[in-house]
Amino acid sequence: MTLRSLFILGFSMILFGACKSYQKVPYFQDLHANSELAELTINNEYLHLQAGDKLNIAVSSSLTPEQAAQYNLPIQAARIGATGVYYGAQSSMPYYIDSKGNIDFPGVGKIRAAGYTREELADQIKKTLINNKLLNDAVVTVEVMNMFVNVIGEVNRPGRVTIDKDQITILEALSQCGDLTILGERQNVLVLRREGNTQKAYRVDLSNAQSVYSSPVYQLKQNDVVYVQPNITKQRQSTPWSNSWQNPSIYLSMTSVMVSVAVLISNLLKK
Incomplete structure (x- = not known):
């Protein structure tokens, strides 16, 4: 393998890792320049009173x-x-x-x-x-007087969000909590809702507009719990060295070492 090939390989690994991480961050990735939200199935329901209100x-x-x-x-x-x-x-x-x-x-x-x-x-x-x-x-x-939802996990200001009108969407609740942190898993937000005597779990992919607007939990209800789980980067922080392989500088260092070794071997063979 030539020096040029080694350099290209290392640089490509860095770019691939960076692009893959970026793709998990933006919301509504399925919306294009001419997309119309009116075409989406939007759950537009007013809050209904419950026992205990x-x-x-x-x-x-x-x-x-x-x-x-x-x-x-x-x-x-x-x-x-x-x-x-x-x-x-x-x-x-x-x-x-x-x-x-x-x-x-x-x-x-x-x-x-x-x-x-x-x-x-x-x-x-x-x-x-x-x-x-x-x-x-x-x-x-x-x-x-006591209508609220709870937002926990990887948001900037987790806590209780008071509902002061007849509707509140999951996007509004998250924005009132300062949005997700960069370490929040956007593709798998969990919403827990009590329905009768059972607790039901729903999943929402914030990177997909259709998933958000057509979800039965797009309009939140009182006492819902929204949980933003940590992404793989945050989860790996619980173990030593686990995030090292996610750092592009590691691959750059490895590429530099490989190039140096290749240069040394090449010089030795010429003698």
Whole structure:
């Protein structure tokens, strides 16, 4: 093997290793310049309420505001001081969805909440108040107070992500955590979701747009867990010398040694 061949071989090994690593980093590699996301099957679903959700339900009425106030579960914090009792600002107690999926609403009783969106539950409560002739012009708003997902693993800021609207995608959750680190495995993101009495696992390939947008976990649900596992480079850091072979400088050094040995042998043979 000539010196030139040795040099070309070593340089090719370095380039191959670098290109192979780069291909695992970018997102949406299947999208081209003229790709249209409208052509993809996008899971576009609103979040539905579940047992255990804590709700803030506000009921108002312009005709009978004092009658509407009874549905807001008022609570007022009291503080005992040296000269008496002081009362703080009045707030509302939350409604809790019980294990059967219902809330206990004053003057009405059990109302089904689980399975509805916030807007659907508000409409259901409004119809119930009007049909029972409790409030003729009820205005109802529903807010979820404890809706979140957990993002762990190889992201820059792992932790709990609060859901403050009716939808949150896996991309939004990851962006709120500062995106994946360079050591995160983009082709195999795990999402754990509780469905009934079972825990189901889904896999998402962030390098493939079709995999992301058509996934049943593209729209996350409350209490989902998103886990970004470490890539092979990070996994190899757990053992000594394991990442050395991933470093291009190793191959450059090996090529340099091979060239030096070849030059030495060539000079000896000429003598």
